Amino acid sequence: MEQTQQCLPLCKRIFRKSKCLTAIAFKKEKGRLCMSSKKKNILNIGFLVLLLVLTFWLVFRDQDLGPIVEILGKVPIHFIFIGLVLVVCYVCGESVIIKYLLHAVKIKAPLINCIRYSFVGFFFSCITPSATGGQPAQIFYMQRQKIAIPTASIILMLVTIEYKFVLVFIGLALALFGQPLVQTLPPEAQFYLYLGLGLNVFCVVFMSFLVFLPNTASYLITKGFLLLQRLHIMRDKNNRMQRLQNSMETYRKASVFLKANKLVIFNTTIITFVQRILLFSVTYVVYRSFGLNEQSLLTMILLQAAISVSVDMLPLPGGMGISERLFLQIFAPLFGSTALTLSGMLLSRGISYYMLVILSGIITIITHITVKPAPNDNKS
Numbered sequence: 001m002e003q004t005q006q007c008l009p010l011c012k013r014i015f016r017k018s019k020c021l022t023a024i025a026f027k028k029e030k031g032r033l034c035m036s037s038k039k040k041n042i043l044n045i046g047f048l049v050l051l052l053v054l055t056f057w058l059v060f061r062d063q064d065l066g067p068i069v070e071i072l073g074k075v076p077i078h079f080i081f082i083g084l085v086l087v088v089c090y091v092c093g094e095s096v097i098i099k100y101l102l103h104a105v106k107i108k109a110p111l112i113n114c115i116r117y118s119f120v121g122f123f124f125s126c127i128t129p130s131a132t133g134g135q136p137a138q139i140f141y142m143q144r145q146k147i148a149i150p151t152a153s154i155i156l157m158l159v160t161i162e163y164k165f166v167l168v169f170i171g172l173a174l175a176l177f178g179q180p181l182v183q184t185l186p187p188e189a190q191f192y193l194y195l196g197l198g199l200n201v202f203c204v205v206f207m208s209f210l211v212f213l214p215n216t217a218s219y220l221i222t223k224g225f226l227l228l229q230r231l232h233i234m235r236d237k238n239n240r241m242q243r244l245q246n247s248m249e250t251y252r253k254a255s256v257f258l259k260a261n262k263l264v265i266f267n268t269t270i271i272t273f274v275q276r277i278l279l280f281s282v283t284y285v286v287y288r289s290f291g292l293n294e295q296s297l298l299t300m301i302l303l304q305a306a307i308s309v310s311v312d313m314l315p316l317p318g319g320m321g322i323s324e325r326l327f328l329q330i331f332a333p334l335f336g337s338t339a340l341t342l343s344g345m346l347l348s349r350g351i352s353y354y355m356l357v358i359l360s361g362i363i364t365i366i367t368h369i370t371v372k373p374a375p376n377d378n379k380s
Contacts, residue, residue, distance in 0.1 A: 067339040068346070071290070075347065079289035083282045083351040091356070093275030094118040094159060097268045101155045104264045105257070107147060116367045117142060121156075123360035126353070135160070137364075144373050154254045158265070161211065161254075162272045164204050170276065171197040171309040174302055181302060186329045192310035192322070199313035214252040221248065279352060280304040286348045287335070295334050303330050304348075324349060 095114040102109045117138045125134030135156045142152040174182065175197060182190060210217045225244060258265055284300035307326045311319025327345045335341040 068343050071339055071343040072347065075289045079285055080347070080351065083285045083347075084355065086278045086282050086285065087352055087356055088359075090275050090279040091115075091118050091122055091360070093271055093278065094121070097159055097162070097271050097275075098155060100264065100268055100271075101158060102147070102151075104261050105151060105155075107151065109145070109147070113145060116363065116371070119360040119363040120367055122356060123364045126357045126360065141367060141371055144371050150250065150253065153250045154257060157250060157254050158257070158268075159272075161204075161207050162265070162269045163276075164200060164207065165269065166272045166276050167305075167309060167312060168197070168200045168204050169273075170302075170305045171200060174306060174309075178302060181299065182306075184333070185306070189306070189310070189326055189329050192326060193306050196310040196312055196314070200309060203313065210248070210251040211255045211258060214248065214255045217251070218245075218248040276305070276308075277301060280308070282352045283331070283344070283348045286344050286351070289347070290335070290340055290344065292335065292340075300334075303334075306330065320353075323353075 092115055095111060095118040098117055099109055099111055099114040102114075120141055121134040121138040123134075124137040125132075127133065135153075138156055139149055139152045143149050171193075175194070182193070185193065221244065280301040281297065283304045284295075284297050287295065287300055307319075307323060307330065310326055311323050314322060316322060324345055327348065328341055331344060332338070332341045335344050
């Protein structure tokens with residue numbers, strides 16, 4: 001009995017020491033992951049800048065910049081302001097969707113926080129290939145404000161599904177009912193349109209399969225992964241199987257949410273549709289800023305949608321390079337002169353992409369400084 005009592009303080013000290021060592025190890029691992037993430041972000045931004053320089057060099061290397069500068073200098077400032085308002089409304093449209101979906105699962109989130117999540121998501125989507133960095137960054141800051149990671153994952157997954165669905169809907173409508181307009185596009189632009197549409201349709205069908213038939217999808221994907229392991233094509237590196245099962249569980253929960261909140265999904269899909277139209281309208285605002293008025297708003301929206309569908313699945317940050325190329329090919333007949341087309345491309349892409357990168361980058365920095373980790377309620 002005495003020996004037991006003597007051992008108790010020693011056990012407590014060992015426990016406290018092991019707990020301390022575990023905490024230190026966790027902090028070191030967390031620090032290592034943060035450093036790795038920072039390096040990736042620096043590399044992504046560096047790649048973005050390199051791609052930007054290369055794109056502008058290829059576009060303007062044989063051009064006389066004098067007329068372009070003159071045209072841009074004459075653009076009324078209120079048109080640029082209208083374009084920026086459309087872009088901000090486009091981003092805030094996602095914020096409304098996130099708030100709406102969070103409200104559906106009984107989570108109260110101020111709209112200002114949802115706006116932050118959206119700008120953070122757009123910034124990291126803009127600087128990473130295929131927009132892969134947006135959602136992890138959003139989840140990081142949502143978790144900091146006490147929104148559970150599984151809940152945040154489901155909400156953002158639904159936002160992605162709706163975004164893809166609306167893009168595919170517009171693309172299919174253009175391909176099926178807008179053939180007279182599609183046939184006016186250059187062969188290269190038509191190729192990218194059908195390629196992008198095909199990839200997006202596949203993505204939507206696959207995601208729908210995961211959401212509406214989660215058990216079947218989980219079984220087939222798990223069996224497929226095990227088969228690849230047996231064939232030594234893929235290894236279970238970094239707990240891939242566990243991460244795969246976690247992802248399937250997220251899709252299963254998303255399926256339950258969809259079935260229980262059909263009206264919410266319908267309403268947020270309509271908001272997503274309006275959101276896309278706002279962004280596609282920027283090109284029409286630019287077109288009108290040059291004093292041109294022959295083309296209708298609908299025509300300009302559909303042509304800009306064709307570019308968006310074409311580049312959405314390509315592994316380039318913001319579709320950079322190919323977006324500019326397609327813009328010059330598709331809109332050259334509408335703007336008339338080469339100088340006007342180049343000016344239109346600069347202004348349209350400048351407002352809808354480059355200004356968005358700068359604005360969302362500033363808000364991301366502010367968010368990182370002001371949004372601190374939520375205090376841990378479970379004190380030991």
